[in-house]
Amino acid sequence: MASNERVERLTLADLRPDQQAEIVRIESQDAVFKRRLTSLGVVPGAPVVLDRSAPLGDPRIYTLMGSSLGLRNSEARNIQIHLK
Amino acid sequence: MTSPVIVALVGNPNAGATTLFNALTGAQEAVANYPRVTTEIASRDIVHRGIALRIVDVPGIYSISSQSPEEQAGCDYLHQQEPHLIVNILDAGRLDRSLFLTTQLIETGLKRVTVLNMVDEIERSGTSIDTGMLASALGSPVVETCGLRKKGIAELLDAIVDSVQAPAGAPVRLHYDSHLEQSIVRIQDHLARLHPRQMEPAHSRWLAIKLLEGDDRVIRAESDHAPLLEAVQKECADLAHEHDEDTATMLAAARFAFSHGLLREVRTQSSDPTAGFKLTRVLDDIFLNRSLGLPLLLGILWVMFQTTFSLGAVPTEWIKSGVAVITEYATATLPEGMVKDLLINGVLAGVGGTIVFLPNIIILFFFMAILSGTGYLARASFLMDRLMHHFGLHGTTLIPMVAGFGCNVPAVMATRIITNKRARLIAMLIAPFMNCSARLPIFILFAGAFFADIAGTVVFAMYMASIGAAMLSAVMLNRVIPGSGGDAFVMELPPYRLPTLHSVLHHMWDSAQGFVAKVTGVILVGSIVIWFLQEFPRDIAFSQDFDTAIAQLEEQPDSPEKDESLHILKATQAQEKLEKSYLGRVAITVSPVFQPLGFSWRDTAAILTGFVAKEVVVATYAVIYAQDKESEGLSETLRAAMPVSTAVAFMIFTLLYAPCLSTIAIIGRESKSWGWAGFSVGYSLAFAWALAMIASRVGDLFL
Numbered sequence A: 001m002a003s004n005e006r007v008e009r010l011t012l013a014d015l016r017p018d019q020q021a022e023i024v025r026i027e028s029q030d031a032v033f034k035r036r037l038t039s040l041g042v043v044p045g046a047p048v049v050l051d052r053s054a055p056l057g058d059p060r061i062y063t064l065m066g067s068s069l070g071l072r073n074s075e076a077r078n079i080q081i082h083l084k
Numbered sequence B: 001m002t003s004p005v006i007v008a009l010v011g012n013p014n015a016g017a018t019t020l021f022n023a024l025t026g027a028q029e030a031v032a033n034y035p036r037v038t039t040e041i042a043s044r045d046i047v048h049r050g051i052a053l054r055i056v057d058v059p060g061i062y063s064i065s066s067q068s069p070e071e072q073a074g075c076d077y078l079h080q081q082e083p084h085l086i087v088n089i090l091d092a093g094r095l096d097r098s099l100f101l102t103t104q105l106i107e108t109g110l111k112r113v114t115v116l117n118m119v120d121e122i123e124r125s126g127t128s129i130d131t132g133m134l135a136s137a138l139g140s141p142v143v144e145t146c147g148l149r150k151k152g153i154a155e156l157l158d159a160i161v162d163s164v165q166a167p168a169g170a171p172v173r174l175h176y177d178s179h180l181e182q183s184i185v186r187i188q189d190h191l192a193r194l195h196p197r198q199m200e201p202a203h204s205r206w207l208a209i210k211l212l213e214g215d216d217r218v219i220r221a222e223s224d225h226a227p228l229l230e231a232v233q234k235e236c237a238d239l240a241h242e243h244d245e246d247t248a249t250m251l252a253a254a255r256f257a258f259s260h261g262l263l264r265e266v267r268t269q270s271s272d273p274t275a276g277f278k279l280t281r282v283l284d285d286i287f288l289n290r291s292l293g294l295p296l297l298l299g300i301l302w303v304m305f306q307t308t309f310s311l312g313a314v315p316t317e318w319i320k321s322g323v324a325v326i327t328e329y330a331t332a333t334l335p336e337g338m339v340k341d342l343l344i345n346g347v348l349a350g351v352g353g354t355i356v357f358l359p360n361i362i363i364l365f366f367f368m369a370i371l372s373g374t375g376y377l378a379r380a381s382f383l384m385d386r387l388m389h390h391f392g393l394h395g396t397t398l399i400p401m402v403a404g405f406g407c408n409v410p411a412v413m414a415t416r417i418i419t420n421k422r423a424r425l426i427a428m429l430i431a432p433f434m435n436c437s438a439r440l441p442i443f444i445l446f447a448g449a450f451f452a453d454i455a456g457t458v459v460f461a462m463y464m465a466s467i468g469a470a471m472l473s474a475v476m477l478n479r480v481i482p483g484s485g486g487d488a489f490v491m492e493l494p495p496y497r498l499p500t501l502h503s504v505l506h507h508m509w510d511s512a513q514g515f516v517a518k519v520t521g522v523i524l525v526g527s528i529v530i531w532f533l534q535e536f537p538r539d540i541a542f543s544q545d546f547d548t549a550i551a552q553l554e555e556q557p558d559s560p561e562k563d564e565s566l567h568i569l570k571a572t573q574a575q576e577k578l579e580k581s582y583l584g585r586v587a588i589t590v591s592p593v594f595q596p597l598g599f600s601w602r603d604t605a606a607i608l609t610g611f612v613a614k615e616v617v618v619a620t621y622a623v624i625y626a627q628d629k630e631s632e633g634l635s636e637t638l639r640a641a642m643p644v645s646t647a648v649a650f651m652i653f654t655l656l657y658a659p660c661l662s663t664i665a666i667i668g669r670e671s672k673s674w675g676w677a678g679f680s681v682g683y684s685l686a687f688a689w690a691l692a693m694i695a696s697r698v699g700d701l702f703l
């Protein structure tokens, strides 16, 4: 199962403006960071779309659980998604 | 007298807790459209229907188990205090997210009142909530409010008192997936064995869930029960094995699933639920535009500065003439003597010279209130984050740095918007490097004296140097100051909102009060001390009898030669007096430190007095060289007194060395540590010395 996922591992940082996605998991060892994201609604199954990017392409704003969440790309790369 | 019933306002950051707190209690706490404004716990007693209530504004949290530094205060409060009633404030437009905290609050078993705040915003988008159904699902009364317009406040107060008086209702219970439930029961059994017959099932269920969630505070509280913690770890490992997911995430997903299901039942949305936030989308298309965003930010900051100084200049003139009138009056009426001298040259000069910045401060804070109240500040940090990140800074640090060009005192105060403690400390320590307006006269004087042809460019270069020094410091401090955090840019962007007049005025009033308190405190004392140091000791053994010589000269008939000699005589006397005053003696003692930089004892004296306020540096030179500071003479004297490379070193040094007394005081107050204020002084002195040294060596090579 793990190897299967690695083949087409997609993260929030790969999300394009026209795509709809769902959170799969947060792949971070940092428990504080993980809990912080979790409490903001970054949980498995949550639908997410890209709202917009900052002028230099980083950070980006996502719409999730009805609110706007700004995340750096380096952080978004830890959040695995799958497209819908 | 019975003690008041403790009512805690608990909600996500920016849900409107402080607005409701003010509406409920008539208090005037600061409100901003920016997540996490409340960092200290405010409370106030009121009486409603004969019941004494203590309303507590708990800083916003997203989760009870949060470990993020900015949510620390709120979480600690809920874990350490036992409020009698929780008023759970929900942003009605963000229920999907805010019900997460509610599911945790339900499990605490505390009495609750649920508030749907900001109903005005969802009404606009045609969304409605079935509050009756929501109330029975959450097991608490539900009140709709609009804190901004004080709507629903009376109903909320009634609901609070009703809940206080009513017996506890039947507890609501969230059901988890069967594996999770089994683990919870096993941990509950373990707890029951540890504390036989002491624990209510609801409480042990809560404890079990918190332990499985990995709540640090609860784990710490149970740390002497090693077998219990081992059992918890085993459950988590088993669950992780079975579900390929950590237990905290499983529990969180279940909570969100619960609120998702609940909202499907109670919420009726129009076809376009975001209709109410159309304006925000349009404004973001402009302000966050990929090509317009940054230029607009720069433009807004430029306008803010420009206005702060140009608009501030008018009332500043009024204050100046007011001070002049008082000085004149004092000069005319007071009897000659030490008291008069102290009042005029010490108190009035020092306090009067500083109070003139009051208009600038108020205007600056007007802009800050607008920026934070509308929600633009969050956007500005978002736009700048990438650039600032290169220097280990958070996007938010932009705001205090910008404020620092006006005055470092409001800059340090503005670091309050940075919620990570360490990031805020770093911002506080680099803010004094920003080239404040008090330093401008020094650079105008020196640039004019030594680089007359390119004076403007040199002054601008000093501004750039101040930014560079701040960035360089940020990189260094990030290495030295222990701890981490503040790196993550996880930030909610609130919708644009119109700040209320009341909150803007409140910001301005607050800043004005703080500034006046500072001027009448630190500056007053500092000015008096410096005056004494300059004036004493009185019984100086002069090298010649100046007074007699002057008196003799005065007797002679008027002539240009007489004026000239009188002037020289008086100047020499003043200089000698200064040299032998305490200030002069200290300067001469300290001056070896600055010898490598090429500074004389006079430069040292100017530097020393600059500790009080940087404005004093030029004034000190004027006194030392006994010249009018406006005259051409001072420039020439300075040019004769030091080589160009020393002048450059002096400019660099005065740009960076120790924050002025007021800034030191404010750093101490804001960081709640005199240690850090002291560090700021020591660090900036060392930094300034090193850079001035480099500048003077490089200058020797090229100039």
Ligand SMILES: Nc1nc2c(ncn2[C@@H]2O[C@H](COP(=O)(O)OP(=O)(O)O)[C@@H](O)[C@H]2O)c(=O)[nH]1
Pocket (backbone or CB within 6 Å): B011, B012, B013, B014, B015, B016, B017, B018, B019, B020, B030, B031, B032, B033, B034, B035, B036, B037, B038, B060, B117, B118, B119, B120, B121, B145, B146, B147, B148, B149, B373, B497, B499, B500
């Ligand atoms: N539209 C609207 N805005 C509100 C309401 N209550 C508060 N606000 C705004 O929401 C923002 C956050 O309020 P604040 O009280 O500081 O939230 P806190 O972080 O929970 O203390 C401010 O801009 C308030 O003016 C409301 O009922 N309706």
Ligand SMILES: [Mg+2]
Pocket (backbone or CB within 6 Å): B017, B018, B019, B037, B038, B059, B060
């Ligand atoms: Mg608040």
